[in-house]
Amino acid sequence: MAEECSHECSSCGVSGCGDRTEASGPSSLEPNKRSNIKNVIGVVSGKGGVGKSLVTSLLASEMQKRGFKVAILDADITGPSIPKSFGVDTRLTADADGINPAVTASGIEIMSVNLMLRREDEFVAWRGPVVSNAIKQFWQEVNWGDIDYMFVDMPPGTSDVFLTVFQSLPVDGIVTVSAPQELVAMIVGKAVNLARSMEVPVIGLVENMAYFKCDDCGKKHFIYGEPQGEEVAKRYEIPSVATLPLDPSFARLVDKGSVEDYDVEGALDSIIDQIEKTCAA
Numbered sequence: 001m002a003e004e005c006s007h008e009c010s011s012c013g014v015s016g017c018g019d020r021t022e023a024s025g026p027s028s029l030e031p032n033k034r035s036n037i038k039n040v041i042g043v044v045s046g047k048g049g050v051g052k053s054l055v056t057s058l059l060a061s062e063m064q065k066r067g068f069k070v071a072i073l074d075a076d077i078t079g080p081s082i083p084k085s086f087g088v089d090t091r092l093t094a095d096a097d098g099i100n101p102a103v104t105a106s107g108i109e110i111m112s113v114n115l116m117l118r119r120e121d122e123f124v125a126w127r128g129p130v131v132s133n134a135i136k137q138f139w140q141e142v143n144w145g146d147i148d149y150m151f152v153d154m155p156p157g158t159s160d161v162f163l164t165v166f167q168s169l170p171v172d173g174i175v176t177v178s179a180p181q182e183l184v185a186m187i188v189g190k191a192v193n194l195a196r197s198m199e200v201p202v203i204g205l206v207e208n209m210a211y212f213k214c215d216d217c218g219k220k221h222f223i224y225g226e227p228q229g230e231e232v233a234k235r236y237e238i239p240s241v242a243t244l245p246l247d248p249s250f251a252r253l254v255d256k257g258s259v260e261d262y263d264v265e266g267a268l269d270s271i272i273d274q275i276e277k278t279c280a281a
């Protein structure tokens with residue numbers, strides 16, 4: 001039994017609980033009647049602070065630039081940063097069918113707990129089952145409309161929220177994000193193995209903050225050592241890899257709420273191509 005059992009099996013993400021009174025296992029929830037979401041991609045990291053939310057924002061922006069209808073479901077309930085990155089602070093509206101998502105300057109639809117708080121610095125200290133339920137509500141009770149690609153910004157690590165998302169949403173694949181360091185293989189490996197245990201394909205690996213590019217001479221400096229992404233991707237048979245630089249302009253754009261303006265200079269093309277390929281299969 002879960003350590004903090006609330007006996008609310010319908011909202012609990014803990015799998016394999018002997019006390020469960022409802023059927024468990026992968027069973028995608030239906031979105032609301034105003035939603036037609038074709039593909040769902042989870043963005044995960046085995047560790048916090050590696051740039052998962054930034055990568056989610058950039059992948060969504062790049063996909064949007066390819067002409068697709070894109071949405072972000074911010075499942076990082078206790079550390080939501082998606083609305084701020086896009087400069088969205090609209091108060092949500094609702095109608096008889098459900099909640100209307102917020103929309104960014106370029107037209108990406110977003111749903112995040114931060115859009116429901118009175119102040120952006122208000123904290124959310126919810127237990128796992130409540131967090132899981134909020135994510136299910138974001139899926140089921142939001143009027144998403146027609147969406148080609150929904151990106152789900154997952155909380156860091158491999159918590160029960162992972163299980164909720166994989167068991168409740170029809171996830172077509174995940175992109176995993178890491179930062180360069182010795183533990184990268186182990187950390188990526190945990191996320192990859194968990195996804196595979198849920199039969200969710202791993203589409204790509206983004207090694208964030210891989211290098212610093214000199215403003216004057218353009219030379220790449222691998223300040224944390226040589227990137228290990230290629231090697232790790234080979235080991236775990238991840239089909240696409242990308243590196244992003246350590247770039248102070250990210251912080252400036254995120255603070256300004258203009259993350260959509262960042263030009264990744266094609267750095268994420270291989271991952272975006274692979275997402276399209278996997279979802280078309």
Ligand SMILES: Nc1ncnc2c1ncn2[C@@H]1O[C@H](COP(=O)(O)OP(=O)(O)OP(=O)(O)O)[C@@H](O)[C@H]1O
Binds near residue numbers: 045076
């Ligand atoms: N490549 C980068 N260059 C410079 N700053 C970066 C880069 N990637 C992320 N950052 C900054 O690092 C901080 C953490 O990034 P982000 O919130 O995307 O990480 P996260 O993995 O989603 O964190 P959490 O684990 O809290 O969910 C942010 O301030 C972000 O602007």
